[in-house]
Amino acid sequence: xxxGASNFAKxxxxxxxxxxxxxxxxxxxxxxxxxxxxxxxxxxKHPKAEQIKDNMKLEVAWTIIPFLIVMLMFYYGxxxxxxxxxxxxxxxxxxxxGMMWSWKFxxxxxxxxxxxxxxxxxxxxxxxxxPDVIHSLYIPAFRxxxxxxxxxxxxxxxxxxxxxxxxxxxxxxxxxRHSFMEAKTRIVTDEEFQKWLAEPTPxxxxxxxxxxxxxxxxxxxxxxxGSKLVGxxxxxxxxxxxxxxxxxxxxxxxxxxxxxKRAILEPDKEIVKGYNPGMMRAYDKVITxxxxxxIIAYFESQSKLPK
Amino acid sequence: xxxxxxxxHPGSYLDQQGKYxxxxxxxxxTDHKRIGILYLMCILVFFLVGVTLGGVMKLELLRPxxxxxxxxxxNGFFTVHGVIMIFMVVIPGLAxxxxxxxxxxxxxxxxxxxxxxxxxxxxxxLVGSGIAVLSQFGGNGAPDTxxxxxxxxxxxxxxxxxxxxxxxxxxxxxxxxxxLNFIVxxxxxxxxxMTWFKMPLFPWSLYATAWIQVLATPIVGITLLMxxxxxxxxxxxxxxxxxxxxxxxQHLFWIYSHPAVYIMILPAMGVVTEIIPTFCQRKxxxxxxxxxxxxxxxxxxxxxxxxxxxxxxxxxxxxxxFSFLTFVVAIPxxxxxxxxxxxxxxxxxRINTTFLYTLSFVFQFMIGGLTGLTLxxxxxxxxxxxxxxxxxxxxxxxxxGMGFAFFAAIHxxxxxxxxxxxxxxxxxxxxxxxxxxxxxxxFPMFVLGxxxxxxxxxxxxxxxSVGHFISSIGGFxxxxxxxxxxxxxxxxxxxxxxxPANPWDGKTLEWTIASPPPLENFDNDVVVTEHPYDYK
Numbered sequence: 001x002x003x004g005a006s007n008f009a010k011x012x013x014x015x016x017x018x019x020x021x022x023x024x025x026x027x028x029x030x031x032x033x034x035x036x037x038x039x040x041x042x043x044x045k046h047p048k049a050e051q052i053k054d055n056m057k058l059e060v061a062w063t064i065i066p067f068l069i070v071m072l073m074f075y076y077g078x079x080x081x082x083x084x085x086x087x088x089x090x091x092x093x094x095x096x097x098g099m100m101w102s103w104k105f106x107x108x109x110x111x112x113x114x115x116x117x118x119x120x121x122x123x124x125x126x127x128x129x130x131p132d133v134i135h136s137l138y139i140p141a142f143r144x145x146x147x148x149x150x151x152x153x154x155x156x157x158x159x160x161x162x163x164x165x166x167x168x169x170x171x172x173x174x175x176x177r178h179s180f181m182e183a184k185t186r187i188v189t190d191e192e193f194q195k196w197l198a199e200p201t202p203x204x205x206x207x208x209x210x211x212x213x214x215x216x217x218x219x220x221x222x223x224x225x226g227s228k229l230v231g232x233x234x235x236x237x238x239x240x241x242x243x244x245x246x247x248x249x250x251x252x253x254x255x256x257x258x259x260x261k262r263a264i265l266e267p268d269k270e271i272v273k274g275y276n277p278g279m280m281r282a283y284d285k286v287i288t289x290x291x292x293x294x295i296i297a298y299f300e301s302q303s304k305l306p307k
Numbered sequence: 308x309x310x311x312x313x314x315x316h317p318g319s320y321l322d323q324q325g326k327y328x329x330x331x332x333x334x335x336x337t338d339h340k341r342i343g344i345l346y347l348m349c350i351l352v353f354f355l356v357g358v359t360l361g362g363v364m365k366l367e368l369l370r371p372x373x374x375x376x377x378x379x380x381x382n383g384f385f386t387v388h389g390v391i392m393i394f395m396v397v398i399p400g401l402a403x404x405x406x407x408x409x410x411x412x413x414x415x416x417x418x419x420x421x422x423x424x425x426x427x428x429x430x431x432x433l434v435g436s437g438i439a440v441l442s443q444f445g446g447n448g449a450p451d452t453x454x455x456x457x458x459x460x461x462x463x464x465x466x467x468x469x470x471x472x473x474x475x476x477x478x479x480x481x482x483x484x485x486x487l488n489f490i491v492x493x494x495x496x497x498x499x500x501m502t503w504f505k506m507p508l509f510p511w512s513l514y515a516t517a518w519i520q521v522l523a524t525p526i527v528g529i530t531l532l533m534x535x536x537x538x539x540x541x542x543x544x545x546x547x548x549x550x551x552x553x554x555x556x557q558h559l560f561w562i563y564s565h566p567a568v569y570i571m572i573l574p575a576m577g578v579v580t581e582i583i584p585t586f587c588q589r590k591x592x593x594x595x596x597x598x599x600x601x602x603x604x605x606x607x608x609x610x611x612x613x614x615x616x617x618x619x620x621x622x623x624x625x626x627x628x629f630s631f632l633t634f635v636v637a638i639p640x641x642x643x644x645x646x647x648x649x650x651x652x653x654x655x656x657r658i659n660t661t662f663l664y665t666l667s668f669v670f671q672f673m674i675g676g677l678t679g680l681t682l683x684x685x686x687x688x689x690x691x692x693x694x695x696x697x698x699x700x701x702x703x704x705x706x707x708g709m710g711f712a713f714f715a716a717i718h719x720x721x722x723x724x725x726x727x728x729x730x731x732x733x734x735x736x737x738x739x740x741x742x743x744x745x746x747x748x749x750f751p752m753f754v755l756g757x758x759x760x761x762x763x764x765x766x767x768x769x770x771x772s773v774g775h776f777i778s779s780i781g782g783f784x785x786x787x788x789x790x791x792x793x794x795x796x797x798x799x800x801x802x803x804x805x806x807p808a809n810p811w812d813g814k815t816l817e818w819t820i821a822s823p824p825p826l827e828n829f830d831n832d833v834v835v836t837e838h839p840y841d842y843k
Contacts, residue, residue, distance in 0.1 A: 008686075015686045016757075023677035030648060031670055037651040038658060038666070041587070049588040049655040051842060059596045062645045063638060070634040070680065077684025078627055084689065085623045133460040134553060136618060136693060140759020143690040147619050149554060150459060151547025154620035167768065171618075171693040171761040173453050175460060176378055179764035278465050 005166065006142035007159040011080040013143070019073050084144070087157040091123035098128070098135035098148040101177040101220040103168060107197060114214050116168060116185040118160050119193035125157040136172035139185060145171055160187040176230060177220055209298025212291045221280070230279050232272045238296075238303040244270040257296050264292055319726065319823045337422035340824060342429050343408030344724070346399060347717075351793070353395045353436065358786060360388040365748070365782035368775045371767055378765040382451040383466070385763060387443060389454025390471055394478045395436050397709055398567060401574035402520075403432070403485060405716050406513045408724060410489060412817040412824060413507050415498025415833030420491040428484040435477035442470035453763060455564070458545030458556040462537050469538050476531045479524045482570075486520030489513050498816075498833035504598070507815045507839040508591065511598050512577025515605040519566045519573075523609070527563030530556070554619055561612035569608040571705055572672075573601060575712030576643055579665055582719050583647050585813040586662045587654025590840045593646040600639035607636045617688045626685055633683035640676050644669060657811070660734030664715035667742050671707030675700055678753065695774075696756025702749045714741070717796065722806030726823040729799040737795055740788030747781025815839050 004010045040046070094116070095106040105116045118124050128137060130148035137156065138145040146156040170181035188196070213219050213234070221230040232242075237255050244253055246269060253259055253270065262269065264287060267280040287295075320340045327335055333345060364384050367374050376384070407425065411418050419425050443449045450471040452461040461468050493514050497506065533544045534556075543549030545556040584591045591597065613621060613629030647669055656662070678700045681687045691697065721729050755774040760767060767775060809818040816835075820828060 012686050012690050015684060016681060016690075019681050019684060019687065023680060027673050027677055030644065030673060034648055034651065034666065034669065037648070037654070038656055041651065041654050041656045043655045043657045046653075046655050049842060050653040051590050052592065052649075052653060054593055054595070058649075059593055059642070059646075063596075063642055066641045067635075067638050070637050073680055073684055074631055074634040077630065077686045077688070080686035081626075081689065082623075084686075133463065134457060138693075138759070138761060140690070145618050145689050145692055149620050151551075151553065152620055167759070169759070169761050173457070173460070173763040175451070175464070176382065178382075179378070179761075179766045182768075 005160065005162050005164075006139075006144065007161060008080075008084060009141070009143045009161075015076050015080050018076055022069060022073070084156070084158075087125045087155065088123045091125040091157055092119075093125045093127060094118075096126045096128050096137060096148070098130050098137060098170065098181070099217045100132050100175055101170070101181040102214070102217040103137075103181070103183040104215050104217075109197060111197060112211070112215055114183060116183065117193060117196055118185060118187055119190040120160055120163050120187050122190065123157060123159050125155055128154040128156065133174050134172045135170050135174050135181070138169045138171040139166055140169070141166040147172055160185075163187045163189065180220070206294070206298040206301035209291075209294035209296070209301075212287065212295055213298070216283070216287060231275055234299065234302075236303070238299040243273040245273055246270045255299075260296050260299065261292055264295070318825045319821070320826050321726070321823055322826075324826055335426075337418070337426045338826065339407050339411050339418050339422065339425060340724075342425055343404050343406075345429055346403040346407060346432070349433065349436065350396050350399065350404060353391050355793075357388050357391040357396060358789060360384045360391070362782060362786050364388065365779040367765075368767070369779040370776070371769060371772055373766070379448070379451065381765040382453075382763075383443075383449030386450050386453050386471070390439055390442075390450075390475065392705075393454055393567070394475050395432075395439060397571045397705055398478075398482060399432060399485070400571065400709060401578060401713055401716060402489070402513055402516055402570070403429075404713075405509075405578065405720060406485075406489060406574065409720065409817055410492060410510055410513055411496070412820070412828050413510050413815050414493065414496060414501060415816050415829065415835060416492065416496040417827045417829065419488050420495055421488050424484055425488055428481045428488070431477060431484070432481040435474050435479075435481060438470060438477060439474035442467040442474060446470070455560060456531075456534060457560075458534065458537075458551070458553045459547065461534060462546040462549075469535055472531045472534050476528055476535075479528045479531075482520050483524045486517035486524075489517040490521065493517075498835050500835040504595065505835060505838055508580040508594070508597055508601075509574070509577040509815075512573045512580070512601050515601040516570050516573045519570050519605050519608070523563045523566040523570075526559060527567075530559040530563070533559075554616070554621065557616050557619060558612070561615045565612040565615065566605075566608050568704065569604055571709045573604060575668070575709040576601065578712045578716040578719070579647060579668055580643075581813075581815065582661060582665045582715055583650050584840045584842070585719075585811050586657045586659075586665070587651050588657075588812065588842050589650055589652075589654040590838070590842055591646070592649040592652070593642075594838075594840070596642055597646055600642045603639040604636065607632065607639070611636050614683055614688070617685060618692050630683055630685045630688075634680070637676065637680060637683070640672075644673060644676075659731055660729070660738050661715055661718040661811075663735065663738045663742075664711050664718060667738075667745075668708060668711040668715060671703050671711060671745070675703030675708055678703065690759075691756050693762055694756035695752040695760045695762055698762050699749050699752035699756060702752075707745060707749070711745075714738075714792065719811070720817075721796065721799070722810045723817055723822050723824065725800045725803075726806050727799055727801075727803035728806050728810065729803055730795050733791065733795040737788055737792035740784060741792060742788075744781050744783075744785025744788050748778050748785050749781070751775075751777045751781070814841060 097104040104112060106112050128146060128148040130150045132150060135148040136145055142158055144156055144158055146154055164187055166185050168183040168185055170178060223229050223233045224235060226233050226235040240255055241252050242255060243250055265284045266282055268277050271277050320338055323332055325332055325336060333341055367376050367381060446467040447465050450468045451466045452464055452468055456472060493510060536542050537544050541549060543551040545551040545553050580597055611629060611633045613625055614633045617626055682700060718729060751774040755771055760771045806822045808822050
């Protein structure tokens with residue numbers, strides 16, 4: 001747990017303490033009374049019950065008093081929550097895309113990353129988008145959470161207060177690799193941030209290829225390190241032979257440029273043996289021909305590395 | 308009235324009735340008591356299946372990383388665990404088992420208003436459950452959407468979502484028909500002299516429940532049909548890529564599924580309100596307040612569904628309004644707790660297994676209810692929404708509340724239903740293990756949630772290891788306790804001491820007839836003159 005890592009953390013924790021303190025008081029008080037009655041009026045000691053008449057005043061009292069207390073809780077919670085929805089005008093905007101199963105952050109100057117880098121002490125507004133199913137952006141240390149709903153615009157804002165690295169988690173169940181949909185937010189000084197922001201996105205063709213694979217969440221299903229996920233791994237892909245099933249028939253193909261292109265544009269046509277069809281969408285209007293070239297360049301560069 | 312002390316007295320409902328013997332006699336009987344037992348058997352089986360799935364999940368979560376099952380299997384397990392426990396165990400639960408068995412007896416009737424419809428409801432339940440079991444096999448594997456079936460994931464998933472949704476749809480009809488049956492029974496079949504405010508409180512809670520069943524279930528029925536239509540014919544209700552609205556699904560789903568929580572908990576409150584006066588030998592404190600709070604819960608409980616959607620992007624005004632209403636619905640629950648505890652005051656309290664389960668219900672219900680306040684408050688909700696804090700809160704209400712009330716009820720009415728006493732010593736040992744296991748299993752989840760552990764995670768970050776480890780150990784302890792409890796009940800049903808007609812000195816009508824009850828409950832027409840809890 002972090003103390004006041006965002007501008008909302010203290011308010012949320014305060015509201016929590018307020019409600020929990022009252023709750024503990026009632027829980028412990030009522031349980032103690034219950035246990036005391038159990039001992040005091042145990043049948044062994046107290047063989048004959050005394051009949052007590054209903055008490056209207058008591059009923060009214062324990063209706064009104066709890067009502068006033070919960071209204072106070074409601075008001076406290078609302079007052080702390082309200083500013084979470086009112087974004088300051090000077091907030092820096094970052095477009096966030098959550099997709100199965102990774103995060104992508106796009107800054108105003110066009111820089112796209114998988115890590116949310118932010119300057120300390122400055123307000124930031126996150127515009128939330130999802131291309132597939134509902135996700136939820138959750139930064140526990142900042143005490144904030146908001147859903148990314150496909151087809152709808154949603155937003156959240158905050159001011160990070162302490163430099164450091166914090167977990168970003170997906171809080172709305174989104175399928176197979178939901179629990180692996182994580183990213184980091186790195187809070188740095190304004191100077192460092194400006195320097196980082198100005199750094200151009202990688203230019204080498206193969207680096208660009210890797211960035212495209214990351215930005216389209218390809219690596220959520222196709223690992224880079226050889227582990228088996230939903231789809232076959234990218235490790236050692238280029239130039240190797242693999243058994244695929246096309247229209248129910250098995251055959252062997254070489255993973256060359258043409259194959260990789262087909263696998264991106266029509267993924268369900270040739271299925272690598274041992275994997276299921278229907279898991280991957282066709283990327284024909286999403287990844288451009290140029291981008292596919294970069295991806296192939298990346299695979300090719302990997303095959304030249306010493307094994 | 309008869310007060311036959313022998314369990315094997317002739318004419319009990321357990322003896323042959325109708326023209327068929329054995330199992331066929333049970334499957335064709337319209338006797339409300341036999342139908343109650345049929346539900347009990349089914350629910351026991353499904354409960355143990357749900358427990359097993361939960362146990363495997365706890366085993367997987369014992370340590371971080373992949374242990375015994377893969378992510379897809381895990382996602383299927385929590386979906387199936389939810390579907391079975393919610394739709395097949397907890398929603399029918401107390402109302403179908405004890406409502407069927409005891410509602411007619413407690414209001415002095417010979418059966419429910421529509422006995423054949425009642426048996427038909429059980430068959431619908433069986434068909435729905437069959438479809439639910441079927442959805443686990445064949446096709447593209449078990450559904451993996453969670454029991455909430457959120458769109459658009461439930462539209463896209465290529466697992467057996469349609470079958471599972473169809474099962475929930477069919478089960479809904481069983482619930483609606485049972486509710487309708489109970490409403491008519493309570494209106495038309497109360498014994499002579501039993502005015503509304505002389506009716507015991509368990510029937511009162513069933514009455515409030517039945518109205519929710521009848522009015523809310525059709526909404527989820529239609530919603531689930533829309534999911535099936537969207538998956539089958541690609542009609543765009545909910546999926547934005549087809550022109551639909553995913554938030555609309557959440558509204559429609561929770562308009563039923565929040566009141567469904569009250570379908571679960573109201574009968575539990577009713578059972579506890581029967582047990583406490585009996586074991587304290589005291590007139591229930593605040594009879595009218597308890598009746599009114601049941602009706603208030605049923606009414607206001609209808610209007611709080613939006614608190615499941617505080618982070619969904621719903622309008623800020625809606626968030627405020629639903630938060631306000633959520634705090635209002637806390638009040639009638641609090642009133643009930645105060646009245647239960649006040650009923651113990653100056654009573655003559657008998658502490659046995661039944662009463663220990665009842666007290667644990669009150670304790671756990673308080674924890675569940677009070678943590679609900681932090682979930683209803685907007686600021687704090689944002690942090691713990693969709694985390695283990697919610698999982699803990701929910702299980703404290705549904706398992707610690709409804710589940711423990713079920714355990715209390717089965718012990719309380721066991722002598723009446725089976726004509727034999729359960730073993731008190733083994734019962735207490737079972738209770739102690741169940742209670743400790745429950746606490747170890749679910750309490751650490753509150754802490755995990757506060758630390759930021761999201762729910763429905765197959766794997767977790769190392770900082771959450773300790774909480775998960777303790778919770779898993781608790782799960783195994785709880786399962787051990789449940790085995791002892793079930794063993795004790797099954798053995799006692801066959802070999803226990805014969806039960807007298809009124810072992811606990813209860814005042815309601817079921818204790819005035821033999822154990823087990825005769826076929827038509829009462830030999831003569833019942834005339835009620837006294838209040839249901841008139842202890843002298």
